[in-house]
Amino acid sequence: MRISEFAVRRPYTVLMIFLGVALMGAISLFKLKIDFLPEIEPPAISVLVPYPGATASDVESDVTKYLEDQLSTVNNLDKLKSLSKDNLSMVTCLFDWGTDLDVAVNDVRDKLDLAKPDIREHAPDAEEPMIFKFSSATAPIMFVSVSAEESWKQLYRVVDKQIVDPLKRVPGVGAIVIYGGLRRQINVEFDKHRLAGYGLSVSAVIRKLASENLDMPAGDVKMGTRKYQIRLAGRFKSPEEIGEVIVDTKEGRLIRLRDVAKVGDGFEELRMYSSCNGKKAVMFIIQKQTGANTVAVCKAVRERLKELKKKLPPDLRITVGMDNSEFILNSINSLSQTLLAAGVLVILVTLLFLRRVGASLIVILTIPFSLIIAFIFLFLKGYTINVISLMSLSIAIGMVVDNAIVVLENITRHVEEGGERPKEAAVFGASEVGTAIIASTLTTVAVFAPLIFVSGLSGIVFDQLAFIIAITLGGSLFTALTLTPMLASRWIKPVEVTKRGRLFRLGERFFQGIEAVYERILSTSLRHRKKILASLMVIFVASLGLLKFMGSDLFPDVDTGDISIQFRLDESARLEETVQVGKRISGLLSRLVPETRDRFIFCGETKKGIGVALGFSEGPNCGEGGAKLVKKRYRTRSTMDIAAVLRNEARRIPGIKDLKIMATTPIKQVLLGGGKQVEVEIIGHDMDVTNRLAEQVRKIFERTPGVVDIEVSRKKPRQEVHVLVDRQKASSLGVSVAMVAQVLRSNYYG
Secondary structure, X not given: OHHHHHHHHOHXXXXXXXXXXXXXXXXXXXHOOEOOOOOOOOOEEEEEEEOOOOOHHHHHHHHHHHXXXXXXXXXXXXXXXXXXXXXXXXEEXXXXXXXXXXXXXXXXXXXXXXXXXHHHHHOOOOOOOEEEEEXXXXXXXXXXXXXXXXXXXXXXXXXXHHHHHHHHOOOOEEEEEEEOOOOEEEEEEEOHHHXXXXXXXXXXXXXXXXXXXXXXXXXXXXXXXXXXXXXXEOOOOOHHHHHOOEEEEEXXXXXXXXXXXXXXXXXXXXXXXXXXXOEEEEEEEEEXXXXXXXXHHHHHHHHHHHHHHXXXXXXXXXXEEEEHHHXXXXXXXXXXXXXXXXXXXXXXHHHHHHOOHHHHHXXXXXXXXXXXXXXXXXXXXXXXXXXHHHXXXXXXXXXXXXXXXXXXXXXXXXXXXXXXXXXXXXXXXXXXXXXXXXXXXXXXXXXXXXXXXOOHHHHHHHHHHHHHHXXXXXXXXXXXXXXXXXXXXXXXXXXXXXXXXXXXXXXXXXXXXXXXXXXXXXXXXXXXXXXXXXXXXXXXXXXXXXXXXXXXXXXXOOOOOEEEEEEEEOOOOOHHHHHHHHHHHXXXXXXXXXXXXXXXXXXXXOOOOHHHHOOOOOEEEEEEEEEEEOOHHHOXXXXXXXXXXXXXXXXXXXXXXXXXXXXXXXXXXXXXXXXXXXXXXXXXXXXXXXXXXXXXXXXXXXXXXXXXXXXXXXXXXXXXXXXXXXXXXXXXXXXXXXHHHHHHHHHHHO
16 A cells, blocks of 8 residues: 555655654653543523411412423423422423524523513512523532531631632533521511600601612712712621611601511521531532533642632531542543553563564554554544443554454465565565555444434443444554554564574464364364254343343443442421431431441521522422442442441331332432432322322332332322332342333233
8 A cells, every 4th residue: 555655755754754653642641631521511401489477388389380491491301390499490401402492492491581571470579580500510510518517607707709700710610509507697686666665667667768778879070180080988897887877857857777576686587407526517518610520620629628718717517428529530540540551461462462562562562652643533433431431442552453453464474485575575564455454444343333323312322432433444544554564674684494582482382273173163163054054043032031130221230338228207307306316317327327437417408599590409498418428449338238227227217208228320320310220100199099009119129228218209189109119129139110100000000
């Protein structure tokens, strides 16, 4: 082939080309970001409408209904989910994977404009709707808790002003949501008898306070060559100043606020409680900006926290309860070691079979140059070093040497058997097999090419695998047709038999023995062609029958040491009761799980309900938490075993209506909600019927704990029961999802 002839006759040109490729690859490698998976944008958009003071049934009938009516007609909509709870309505639009969310947001906004008039008519006190576009960037990357004893009353302000505000300026940090703590509030407690005596109403006093608490521009004044902006600073600066506000006049006497009310500097009513390692704390979750690198952001946040800690009160203790970068770095380091081990094994096998240092070195050089070309491609495409890209390189590293070995072997044959000069042998040897190795490479690429056309989440994740393998094999083909013949023309020399070493001769006898055995096997196979074909067909059919005994999952279960806890009490439960249950669960973690590194619990709800959009359960009767265990090598139990023990013990705590304790991973938390593999929704208007069906499903799996979780969602006017089934554990019991569905159908219609 002409490209091989050019490489042999222009060795310095080829050398400079590959040195340039090496330089570009090195630059690309150092500029590549590290992440766990390729950038994934889950196709979900939520609309949140705060409705202060409204009950769940009012929210359902006055807000959610009109949102559902309009949003159900959005293009490319796959599923519409709604949640109506006290003070908040949330409708989530789930789109088909691959949908352009920027276009979808515009469609949602248009439909939302159509629903606003109905909402204003039936719910005039409802706040302006918020559109929340969920993405991998909105998933929390860090949970940080701050606890203190002496500084507890001022802890929220310290965290808000001295920790969170500086962290927001860290490059890559998006939003930070704070949970727990005492928030300052000026309380005005009215004396109803004094109000009646002065003939005042609470609403009139409130309007007066609002009119007095204002900063207003008052124009400008020009004096000489200067211009001054005049601004009236009228906002209150202290509780005493509020008490001096004149709310009315009676018979020439000024009536001040302190005459009819008591003004005090206090705290808001506690809406959320959080604790870390058994101590009450202020917790905040950190989200990254879209496109930011998780590892870099987490590292920058940790470094900034170390700097801030020097200026904080000495009794503050900062604990990082969850850090996604740990899981990412562990996964990347593990795959990097696998990739390095694969490269070393390929080199050793090459040396063993070729038995020539020079020839082996030519083949070995194919590996780094092929990988370097892949790194350049990753950088140009904006990809990251992640599990999929490293896995792709690990798969390809054993293939990249094939083309070089074929070319080198043919060149060596021309030199040793044909007696040709090295340069001529390099040109003719590479040209003879050029078409063959091109065809071989294309057939291998064709195996992975269909992954590019896979739709859904699998396609988003694995199309990178197909691209990387194709580029890497293309790089190995280019290297085999250029660098290999060029180096072979310089390094391959005919070697006389008498000068060959003992190791070479021993290897030659070994390979001759293998050839003899293969020759006998081949001749036997040719004499019994029908029997061989029949045997292979039987083996193939039998292997297909084994598929039904194998489980399937999008992502494997990995023991990362993360345990997720969610619990719910009766709808009428107060926050104080939920906090006590949370403390008991935290106590179980401390008592039953000595492998726990950090544990945290938070209960209640945020003001705007942002936690609901992030996937958290919110409400005075809801609580969530989790635990981070020590590394796997330091414990004897798996996270699944520990979760099962906790689940059995926590179910005995009185008051708990719904409970989920499970081993999870950061990636399943983001993409799959951290739930079970199968979710069956039982929806109806009769609570007795839905509960009876859920219990029937539970009885199927009562032999093994942890297979099924029942989740009840009371959403007037209907009842929803979610049956979450662990597919792998169910399969181990010989129970399929089809059997579950059959039980539901037979009980419902029966």
